[in-house]
Amino acid sequence: MSLANRLANILYKIAAWLESKRNPNDMKSKFVDLAPTDEADKGGVYSEAILFATNNAKVSNIALTGPYGSGKSSIIQSFLKKYPRTALQISLAAFVPDANSGDEDEDERVSRQEIERSILQQMLYGADANKLPLSRFKRIQSPGVWAIFKSLYIMFGILALWYVFHQREAIVSGNFFSPPLLSNWINVGSFVLAGVFLLMTIHHFYVASFGLSLKSISLKDVEIKPAHDDQMSILNRHLDEIIYFFQSTDYDLVVIEDIDRFEDSEIFVTLREINRLVNENAGVKRTVRFLYALRDDMFVNTDRTKFFEFIIPVIPIINTSNSIDMVLEQGKRLELNEHLNRQFLREVSRYLNDLRLIQNIFNEYAIYMDNLKTDGENLLNANKLLAILIYKNVYPKDFEQLHRGSGNLAEILNRQDELIRHGENTYRAEIAELENRLEVAERQTPLDLKELRQIYAMALIEKLPSNVVAVSLDNRAWIPVQQMISHNAFEEIIGSSRIFCRMANNGWKQVNAINLQSEVNSQKSYEQRKEEIENKAADYKKRSLRQIHDLRSDIAALRTTKLKDLLRLNAGHMQDIFGNFGDNGELARFLILEGYLDDTYYQYTSLFHSGRLSPNDNKFLIQVRAFVVPEPSFPIDNPKEVVAAMRDEDFRQSYILNVRLVDTILSDGGSYRDQAQKFFDFLSSEFESCEEFFNAYYASGQNVVGLLSGLVKAWKRFVPTIIASPNNISHVTQVVSKLPVTLLKALARDFDELPEFVSLNLPEILVNSPELEPERLALLDFEVKELAAIKEHSEIVRVMFDKGLFELTLANLEYAYQAILGESDLESLHERNLTSIRSTGNPPLIKRIERDFDRYLHEIVLGLQENSKENASAILEVIRHDDIDRDDLREFLGRQTTQLSSLEGVPEDFHAMLFNESVIKPTWENCLAFMESEGFSEDSLIDYLGRKLVRVAILEHPVPSGMDSKQLRLFLFAADSMPDTAYQDCVFQTKVATDSRRSLPPIPRESCH
Template identity: 25%
Template sequence: MERIREVINKRIQEKKKNEFTDLAPIDDIENGAEYLKALHWAIKKEKVKNIALAGPYGAGKSSIIDTYLKKHRITRRKALRVSMATFVENKTDKNGNPKKISLEQDEIELGILKQLFYKVNYKKIPQSRYRKLHKINWKRVWGYLVLIFFVFGIVEFIFFPDTFQMIIKKIEVAGGKFGLKGMVSNSIFLAFCVGILAIIARTYRLVLFRFKVNEVKLPAETVLKNSETAAETVFNKNMDEIVYFFEETKYRIVFFEDLDRLEDPSIFIHLRELNILLNNYDGIKGRIVFVYAIRDDIFTDTDRTKFFEFIIPVIPIINSTNSGEIFLQKLEESEKKGIVHEISQEFILDVSPYVEDMRILQNIYNEFIVYKETIRTDQELKLSDETMMALIIFKNLYPREFAELQMERGVVKQAFEDKQRYISEQCMQWRNEIDELTQKLEKYHDDCLEQVKELKTAMLGAMVDWQGIPYSIKKNYWDKYSVSKIMEDSFELLQLAELKDVEIEYYTWNSYQSVKSVNNFQEVFKRYYERIKNFQFVQEKGVCSIKGEIEDLKKNIHELSGWSLKKLIEKFGVHNVLSEKVVENKLLVFMLRRGYIDEKYANYINYFKGTSITKEDMNYILAVKNMEKLPYNYNLTKVGMVIQRLQPYEFEQKSIFNFILLEYLLSEENDDKKRMILINQLSDRTVESWEFIDEFIEQTQYKARLIQLLALCWPDMWNDIVQNISITYERKIFYLQLLIDNVDTKRLFELNDNNNMSGFIEENPDILQQLSSIQDQKVISLIEILGIIFTNVSIENVSEEVLRYVFENQYYELNDTMIRRIVEFENDTMLSGLDTRNYTTIISLGYEPLIKYIQENLKQYVKGIILTPNNTKEDVKQVMDLLERMLENDPEETKICLELVNHEEICVDDISECCGKFDSDFDKDVKILWDELLDKEKVSLKWENIKCYWDRYKITQELLQYIETNSEQLACLKNQCLKKEFAEEFITSAIDDSAFEKLLPQLELEFDIPIETVEKQKVEILIKKKYIPFDIKKYDEIKEVYPDLCPDFILYNQAEYMEVMEKIPMGETLLETLLLSSVLDSSNAEVLLNVFGENYMTTHIAQYLLQIDVKISISVFNTAWTYLLTDEIKNKLMLKYCSILNAPDFEECFSELSKIYPKFGDRSKRHNAEMANTNENKKLADRLKEVGYITSYTEQEKDDFDPVKGTGGKKNIISCWIKMVKM
């Protein structure tokens, strides 16, 4: 039971996984309810006898009929189906259209009759003249014979009993001889008779079959005649048979299918006539209905409605717009069964518009399954389901073209031959263009070199003012440059850039040797050098452009040979690539354009069987032997056999060049001799060999082995590559990568002839990026063995291991660019600091290999990087570090140190930090640096730095200059470090007086310096600043050395002087100087006037009394009065000091001032005297009244007449009454 269950389950699973679909109409259509309803209504309608199911081929008309008959069993018993169709021959007419198999009308009608009469059992139409073979059952015949036997027995028993009894006795007698009883004997006889009858029945069936023909026999009188001789149709001749058929049978509905394919409208006329006859015959019970499944356009509009009583339009189940949905539905059903086909929805939607018929679609899917299982699965090939489906679609839509394809001919084969033809033609065109461009490049290069030489000649001629032909340029007695050397293409003109004053040896136009000293060499050189560099720049741009075009063309050739037909069509267009015959097949063009049918089509339609060489292989062998060149990409199939049939010497010919052959040689270990012969030929440095290598290397899977063999056999390989002006930089990189990746370093060193490889690597900044795909250790080994020194290198996407090796082992030039790369590598956030504080940034980075490299090459680093214009923000500490290291390493480099100090925007906080640790051996150099720091004010302004400098170098002119310049700021700083010694030296120094005065408060000292050691101006300042204590001894010392400073000494020490003024001699000049000084206190002035004024009065002192406000004695007043020269001044003195005067004093004064005060001096009588009404005169009047000089006064307004102007006015006066004094 278990075994049975397993078998049943296995069959169920196989059924579930079955993807095949039959092409027969289905009997359960979807969305067909309305069709069935309309058809049923029409069939039931009494008046409707001709019904049309009208729709295009593949619309599902037959499926509607099947579904209808399935759902209506009663109708099915009364229905007949007749199908007639013709098909296309595998031939075309003279217009190229496919020919159809044509049928005569009689053949059609005969075919219909056969389908009618072969439908029913011959027993149902026994009177029919049609005969057909039918199966005879021998058992039935045997049954009939047994029945007859028994009937005869019974008749004999009834009507001939004697005879019956006699037969029974004879049977029993015969049995008795064998010892059998009567009953047994009768039974055996009966069984024997039945057996004999069975043998007779079997014999009858065999004999009858031998005399039957396997076809329908028509009566003699109804034999079909040729249409040329018979006037009646088959229907007319056999009308009685047809009528009899419908009269005897129950069939009342006939479905005609595919009659429209016959394209013979007359058959429809005959059928309609037949329908009318049948329906009009009274002997036939019921209505005869003909249902036609035809296409819509079989009749015109009026004919359709007249011919058919009812027309049912059938909408196609599938067309070009929805066939994709059916495809996808079938794929989904397969997926549900666990079968997945790698066919995308995009592919289905792309190809489905070409499939418009349901049967074709189903057959495509069926054949796809068969092909896939047979070719892909059975052979275990990795084939594309989409490509296979595309080929099956093409097979179903163009079966004849597909059959030709399997025979390696036809339109598909032509398409791929067109591809090879187009590639050959296009590559030939591009090669011709490459040849033209290469020739132009070489000519352009030669022309440019010639023009550079002309510019050099012009430069040399200009240097000697065109007085002759130079032959050498002398730098000095030993060094000189020959003109022949300068004129070489490889000479670097920058070697002349450092020359200044040179001598040029030349031949005059008279052929005499002469020498000319050129002082403006650089002026002339730079002018022509710029022209040469500009010209070379333009040349390089032009060369690069042409190289780019050549490389693009080579790249196109490389790529084109490997392009698929799809890509060729996309790039160049269908009409350019394919021949007209191929273009006419729209489906094929579509499949090729989309790539659904490609170069591997043969794998999808045939079994692969390995036999001998192909026809193409033999053509190649013959071409080699005849030294005829074929395309490099000529297709070979049995490469091993081809190589066996070629002799070693033939591998020395250019005609041997073939991509597939070389690929095979590289892949195999055998045939080493032939391989090396071919490699040696490829290394012969010819253009053709290089073209082959350059194209082949893009395609081969064995690049490593090829490059190894070439490097071994071709010593100048890299030289030829790098010097080939037609090879672009990118292509050179490609070959360099191959060499480094696959050739050992020893061989690479040998290939680096004339340093061409190392030079190429060094001069291209992106080289490490280009080599990033190579193993790090190989790159490192190359750098080491070639001794590469990078001047610029890009680090993005470069291996960290490689970069660390370069940076840590100093395989680079110490320049700004490389330093940036290192900082970028270690910490790119610090890059911004390199522009303005390079060394500081590097120290902060802390990358020891770089720091060490810099410190070992300080001079180069400082001159080349630190002293650049923008690098001015270095930290003080790092600048000091650089200065110390440079002085320590090379004390003669003081000049660079000074440049560094001047260049950096620094301020040293402690001047001792700048090389202060050095001993006295470095004093000279350190002083130069310190002086520069002071001069450029790049040291913090504080007394500690001044003291530090003074401690080491005492007071120098540079220090004094620094102090003078910053005296104002220093005066504001507190001095806690400078003591007496510095102060004494400072006071006696030649410092500017202004600075000296400002800075004195900062000096801490008790003045005991001899006055004669100090400049007069400084003594004056010291006096003003009270640095010299006042005493009689100092006064006398100053009076002896600088006597004119004595007044200042007194004035700035007034209190001390006032205490001892009696001990110090006074003089008119001294007193005058003291009193006239603004520094003198008014109280001290009053004392000095009252003490020394009477004895040492001067005119200036007297006049000065008018300006100061001090109290003086009457004696001083009187003395001063005598020194005043004018009445006006005396009047001012009297008015100022009127408060100390009495009546007698006024009288003396008025007597001298009679012009100002008329009548006031006369006291002999009481009288009135007038004076102007002013504030001073009011004060005077009050004093006069107070001392009894006048008795009273009044203020009055009086008429006034100006005799000059002749006008009058009013004036204010004080009218005083002078008191009379008796004498």
């Protein structure tokens, strides 16, 4: 049996050697052992120092000191490889069990005993039992090859004793030994064998008696114990065993490692005493030396020099500054450097200063990586897997608790909902504050404009006489001074160069106010300051609305926010938890706050099984079954499995209002047609209660197009409902920006309220969707109410302007004139609006005016009080529009200072109006042409001729020599105010007599001759 066992062991070693040779490269590249290496001291410096100490007769206690993980064990192994004599290695790399007692002194005593017991066990049980036959510590001995012969010897010895015992009478009588010849060899041999066997048996029991130890004898109340039983030190108690051990063995060097982990310096006193006693014992013929591997901080100050005769410092092979090289080396060994983030390795290596720990992390990485592959592919994040394994090795207890949902990391993950609620409350408070400020600003803006008016009104009043009761621009329409600030003509008053004042005694006076605005502010006019106030209010409103929109998006996105971002937002709430990690808390803080440890840990800590539910999925279903509606952004990791686990009726309930679930249902219409239909039915029936879901889905959903398209097709009242919703801006923004073009165009055609709503709220819509395509807005066929309000969206402004989709207002024309067309002379636009616009030659702008010319003339041109310098072509353009109101045309013509040179191109219906408003130049040709036209009006001509400008014009132009009666009548009426000489010259040139006195218009008596 023994031979067979030995042969089997030899064959096993040969097979293992052949297996290692078959593919050695793969084994080396994948795993490394954590045992100390015997090639650590390549320079031989440490070995030389240790050898010096072991050859020095004065040195008995040697210390090899260095930080934890500095390579002390490897240096010892490298030395022992070259050491010519035998050495005993004692390693205490095991943790002492905790004592049950709460007394501190008893804890220390038990700990001390455990340490000494471990030293004694490794010392005595490490030697061959046959070399220590007198030891009281008995060990099991395995029978060897000679056990067979020993058994035969015992058997024959017993038989010999039995035989001799039965022949005792013959032995006494002497007949047993006769005859003393070879023929009597059986008797003689049996007697000799029996005697030798009996002697050896007695000797064996005598020697064994030295190892007996009386521990306790109890006779009811009487108990006998050895005197040394109450001694605290086990080594002192068994000192004779230790000395006997060194007497019976040839060890001259005892290497003791890891004894420093117990933080008990008293043990060194005991070991030093034992070393001294062993070396002074006469039975030990050699010098026995103890070599300790210790940390530098094991002794305070210079105390260590009292214990050791020689100290060898070890320079660490790894620390926080060069650990990155060790990490990269391990990554290179596993061919991971391309998959691992170099910055992450550089930062995390600062927390790893133990080479064995790093090696073990990457050993486990190789195993985890191969086992966690899904369908042969490694789809997991390599950095997160490495972070999980670092966490596992540095915090093994917490990692084990994590599987049971407890521990520090689990507590942080369990606080995720609390962090989300806190973040939501914070954002909602900010939204409420912004809305409150916005409301205050809306009320404040009119007050600012009122204050601006008061400033200019006071400046004007200072220029007026003290007893003024009313002011006027034309000495006709009087405005009481008390009502001037709120009057519609206030801006005209402060912009006028002269103002009429009515005194308390009904007298009036003209006041020069040409420098009023420059005296108030020499840099800016009233209009500029008014525009700044309005723009400031508009910009503040727009900025606040954008902030509110962003905060609402943040609220919707909180449920999908990564754990690291939540923790950073609530850093003050996490101090206590990170403190629970102990001295290595900084590493945990780094891994968690950088996002390498989060709620996806389960993917890296357990094998994947198709169809499994994650903890989040299971939590969601538990809440559903408990009739608790989870948040719309509740994280679901395997939505298809959750959908499969839900009941049919769940899709008609609020449980379906989850972003990930809706994404899954909408992404596969074929597989989830019934679920989608139930979902849309629920939305259409419970729209008001689904606002929170819509906000969340607009912010983080992946198929907003599918959601809106499905609702439009399944619900006819969708558009009116969203416009009536409190969140109408958000809904309409998504419809305009996401809905397919064909559906959007159809909605604009079928629902007039949609384009109207977009027109009224376009600035707010663009705040919510700044990347909105201009072509989508053009499809709605609405007019932008204020181009300046969307000036930040220049592309949209340009498209809407080119298509003429903007309201015809003075503000829009001014903005287009300056910002789009690049003109700068606003004064020209105010004094000759149509002329300036026509001079730009911009077809879209001109076409837009032509489309609503009647409105343009009434609201813009006539709204500009200073618009009186239109050129002749612009005046003709206005006159040629036959669809405009006659009163508006008459007012327009009455304001113009430019006169037409002739009636050419003017419709005859408007000839009389031109003469009435003096828009035609006063020439004989024009007057005669008017008299010959179908639109001739004698009253108009008479009124025209009665004006001073006409009379001057007639004097300056030669009178026709061949006047007919009509011309003569015209001449005679105009001659009323002529000087006599001029009148006589004109009469003498006339060759035609009047038909009768009656046909002439009334003329002065002195002219009758």
